Amino acid sequence: MDNVDDFVRAVRTGLASAAEPAKAPGMRRYMKSEMPFHGVPKPARERLTRRLFADFPLPDKESFVAAARKLWREAGFREERYVAIDLTGHRLYRRWQESSLLSLYEEMIVTGAWWDYVDEVAIRRVGPLLRAEPEILEPQMRRWAVDEDHWRRRTAIICQIGAKDDIDPGLLTFAIEASIGEQDFFLRKGIGWALRQHARSDPAWVRRFVDDHPGLSPMSVREALKHVAR
Template sequence: MDTPAIASAPLLAAARGGLAELADPRKAPDMRRYMKSEMPFRGVPSPERRALVRRLVAEHPLSDVDAWRATVLSLWRAAEYREERYLAIDLTGHRRYAGWQEPGLLPMYEELIVTGAWWDYVDDVASRRVGPLLRAYRDTVTPVLWRWATDADLWRRRTSIICQLGSKEDTDTKLLTHSIEANLGDREFFIRKGIGWALRQFARTEPAWVRAFVDAHPALSPLSRREATKHL
């Protein structure tokens, strides 16, 4: 039986301690209010948090993917402040660990998406983690996102729609079409907004394709249509 990977206790302690040192109680209530978060904030601005991540990676390097994944998930699952979860996502994207990005990480990213269940977490994971995996491992990742497009969970579905925001000419239009068409009747704001965002972004690369798609889908919500055609 394989021994479960152990999270890096020094990194976790340094992460929580670093956020506590950077905390600004004056900013925390407004940040929490803006994000409509049940979890409290420390009040740490993004630039300071990212600088902390760079220091953590330099001072507490992780030697293998299993320890890295265990550390990310430990920080995420035990988080008491929202910035701890932001920091966990930051760790998944640090360039030191870029070589570990492969389809076996999808279960971890899926957990962040489903348990995070809000746009600030999901959008970053969808576009900056799942999207690159899709482009690098199409045969493996496409079927997963194809299923997510019709999943009962709204955030899996949003991920299937917006994961290709950075794909440009590498956009899989078949997957994009499927993800949008599967959700045309959904009245959830984050789905309708996601559809418009995905189309608007792809219009920067293929405006004619997006115009034709919009014209061919009269069932698009007014919000999705307005977002999609904003720059056409």
Template sequence: METTVAGLAGEAGDDDLVAAVRVALVAAADPAKAPGMQAYMKSRMPFLGVPKPARERALRPVFTARTLPDPDRWTATVLALWRRAEYREERYAAIDLTGHRAYRTYQRSTTLALYEEMVTTGAWWDYVDEIASRRIGPLLAADPAVVRPEMLAWSRDSDLWRRRTSIICQLSFKAATDLDLLYACIDANLADRDFFIRKAIGWALRQYAWTDPGEVRRFVAARGDALSPLSRREALKNITPQ
């Protein structure tokens, strides 16, 4: 896939918007909450102390007041927030900006390069899970001919977080889930002993079980001991035993 992020090295982000985001986050912060938030997330990057509801309230008028004019400026601004972040909430704000309703038409298969950087450099579940299921998933649904082969490649990648993304990107698909893709991504990772991969496998199967519990039961039985106990337990959690 053409990597559009690399091509934006000379594109300037909207520094005024970046500054306004930082001001809003500082104003909404409760410093007393920051140490606990950092400890819970096991984060080397410090927190300001802005829980998600307060962050959303603080950023809503900031994003509404200043609309970015084109996909390149939007991407560059997202990357400016992401790459220059001093506090974790600034990276959360970058993810929020990618999902703002004003930029729905900017969500194209070429945007995958932006999300790939965020997945691989963020490299932790709080970033990756939202990007995977709420950003990359819709790209897959909109343009499977381009994004599906990428997810198959990611499922075999050396990077843990690309692989997790490939497994959980269809969490919201329900009956539209591409089972061949899901199972291929799972099968590529059955031998992985990492907690985040095993949890992702179980989570993806558990989510699809709301749509077709019989199929999930069949898949779990078919994979037998190749499926880790954690993945099996998660997959069958909401399925009534027969």
């Protein structure tokens, strides 16, 4: 698959050329990342990907998935994984967004295992799949909600952020209730975030939910009711 290899090489070369080494240590510290950074700020990365996605179109779904996996699995710098996520959301490949991609996104969630990867994939990739194919994704999110892996759980909790009136309150309830007793910061924060966002559409529902679930952590409650009238 020469087109995949050419694309990946161009990404690596482009990121190396756009690197700002002085920024790399601070970016790495902020993300608590074992993987090094090139030091490419997001605006510069977006300019690069805009050009590369146009110059190296991937002809079919197989090439698209292969390119994303290669960038992800063989990344030497964190920005390569960011580009892999960017690639999966590009408009050129919107027609291939279907439930068969869930295994790719699950790999990114589980092996990425940090909020900068997981939140983008959960909300902007898994969430739209859930709304498009609920008969497949809803049972899967219920399984993830009780999974031993906390990043799968966080995904099940936050994947409906942005759904507005298309939210499935039953799934949201199930996902949150499955993790109410967990001490993990990212689960507690995710619960509060998901409820706070849903409060934009249905504040009364969120108020009732909080009142009915005294086991919610103070952090989750604080986040959930941030914009709900007392």
